[in-house]
Amino acid sequence: MLRIDEVTVKYHSLIALDGVSMDIELGAIHGIIGPNGAGKSTLMDVVCGGKKLAAGEVSFEDKAITKLSVRTRRRLGISRCFQRTSIFPELEVGEQLELAASRFADHGLDEIIEALGISSLLDEVANTIAYGDQRRVDLALALLGRPRLLLLDEPAAGLSVAETHAVFTHLTDLVRDRGITAVVVEHDVDAVFSFCDTVTVLDLGRVLASGAPSEVRTNPAVIKAYLGTAA
Numbered sequence: 001m002l003r004i005d006e007v008t009v010k011y012h013s014l015i016a017l018d019g020v021s022m023d024i025e026l027g028a029i030h031g032i033i034g035p036n037g038a039g040k041s042t043l044m045d046v047v048c049g050g051k052k053l054a055a056g057e058v059s060f061e062d063k064a065i066t067k068l069s070v071r072t073r074r075r076l077g078i079s080r081c082f083q084r085t086s087i088f089p090e091l092e093v094g095e096q097l098e099l100a101a102s103r104f105a106d107h108g109l110d111e112i113i114e115a116l117g118i119s120s121l122l123d124e125v126a127n128t129i130a131y132g133d134q135r136r137v138d139l140a141l142a143l144l145g146r147p148r149l150l151l152l153d154e155p156a157a158g159l160s161v162a163e164t165h166a167v168f169t170h171l172t173d174l175v176r177d178r179g180i181t182a183v184v185v186e187h188d189v190d191a192v193f194s195f196c197d198t199v200t201v202l203d204l205g206r207v208l209a210s211g212a213p214s215e216v217r218t219n220p221a222v223i224k225a226y227l228g229t230a231a
Contacts, residue, residue, distance in 0.1 A: 001024050001025060001026040001027075001028075001060070001061060001148070001149060001181045002022075002023070002024035002047065002058075002059070002060055002149060002181070002183070003022075003023050003024075003057075003058070003059040004020060004021060004022040004023075004024075004043070004046070004047070004056070004058055005021055005056055005057045005058070005059070006019050006020070006021055006055060006056040006057070007019070007020045007021070007043075007046055007053055007055070007056030007057070007058065008020075008053065008054045008055040008056055009039075009042050009046060009051050009052075009053060009054060010054045015205055016039050016042040016205055017039045017042055017043060017046070017205045017206075018204075018205040018206050019055075019056070019206065020039070020043065020056075020202070020205070020206065020207055021207065022200055022207065022210065024149075024181060024183055025181070025197075025198070026181055027179060027180075027181055028181055028182075028197045028198055029171075029172065029175060029181075029182045029184060029195060029196045029197050029198075030181075030182065030183050030184070030196060030197065030198045030199075030200065031184050031185075031186060031192035031193075031195075031196035031198070031199040031200070031213075032044075032183060032184065032185045032186075032199075032200050032201075032202060033185075033186065033187070033189055033192055033199060033200075033201055033202075033226065034201050034202035034203050034208070034226060035203060035225070035226055037204075038202040038203050038204065038205065039202050039204075039205040039206075040153075040185045040202055041153055041185065042205075043185075043202070044080065044151050044153050044183070044185055046058060047078065047149075047151055047183070048070055048073055048074075048078055048080045048151055049065070049068060049069055049070040049072070049073045049078075050070055053066060060073070060076060060077075060078065060149065061076075061148075074145075074147075076148075077145075077146075077147045077148035077149060078147060078148070078149045078151065079142045079143070079145065079147035079149070079150050079151065080142065080150075080151040080152075080153065081138050081139060081142045081150075081151070081152045081153060081155060082153050086138060086141070087126045087134055087137050087138050087141065088126060089125075089126050089127035090125065090126070090127065091125070091126060092122065092123055092124060092125055092126070093118065093121045093122050093123075093124055093125075093126055093129070093137055094121075094122030094123060096126065096137075096141070097109055097112075097113070097122070097137070097140060097141065097144070100141050100144045100145075101144050103144075103145075104144050104145030104146075106144045106145050106146060108144075108146065108178075109144065112140050112143050112144070112174070113140065115170060115173060115174050115177075116136045116139060116140055116170050116174070117136070117166075117170070118133065118136050118137060118140065121133055121137065131158050131159070132158075132159050132160070132163040132166075132167070135155060135156075135157075135158075135159065135163075135167060136167065136170065139152075139155065139167070139170070139171065143174060143178070143180075146178065146180075147180060148179075148180060148181060149180070149181050149182075149183070150175065150180050150181070150182045150183070151182075151183050152171070152182060152183065152184045152185065152186075153185045154185055154186055154187060155167055155168075155171065155184065155186065156168070156186055156187075156188050156191060157187070164188055164191050165191070168191050168194070168195045169195075171184075171195070172195050184196060189227065192213070193213040193214075193216075193217055194213075196213060197212075197213075198210065198211065198212065198213075199211070199212075199213050199216040199217075200216075201216060201219075201222050201225075201226060203225045203226065208221055208222060208225060208226075209221060209222050
């Protein structure tokens with residue numbers, strides 16, 4: 001589905017990503033974890049088109065997309081949720097969902113609303129609902145248009161343990177049902193190891209380890225650099 005090949009990103013003299021390579025398999029939920037400053041959000045920017053590469057290539061469904069704009073990649077089927085919600089705060093939830101569904105000519109809005117459990121929020125102004133509910137609305141917006149690749153940058157940020165579990169449960173059900181491939185950057189490692197098919201660990205802009213959750217969680221280098229002895 002997605003191939004990241006020897007990608008390097010620089011901010012002046014700072015190297016944010018250093019020769020990162022990664023394959024995202026079709027239909028997988030692929031988790032990205034690592035310490036602060038490891039390059040996780042930069043990697044998401046690279047995939048959606050928000051960062052210029054110093055070196056390397058990005059391919060989506062066997063087509064080079066390295067030079068394509070964010071808008072063009074969205075039309076190709078790459079959608080993203082950011083660390084901060086990108087909902088319209090002054091609009092009612094139902095109104096903005098209907099506007100987005102109309103824009104993408106997506107007739108599956110009712111299915112998304114039901115799956116995410118947000119039907120009771122439709123008449124509420126978005127900035128008056130709880131933060132966890134805002135995250136679910138944000139996810140609903142990202143799912144409209146039936147993207148083939150969904151990028152989620154810390155979807156559980158600011159949520160309780162119970163809310164995190166609910167969001168990942170909804171996410172898993174939706175991407176499986178809709179045949180979506182998902183890449184998830186998340187600090188809640190328990191959620192990542194519980195729900196993701198594959199996990200990649202970044203450290204200092206490089207891939208430290210990648211594989212099945214059980215393999216990554218017991219990897220000595222990952223434990224030393226990130227997880228600690230409690231892993």
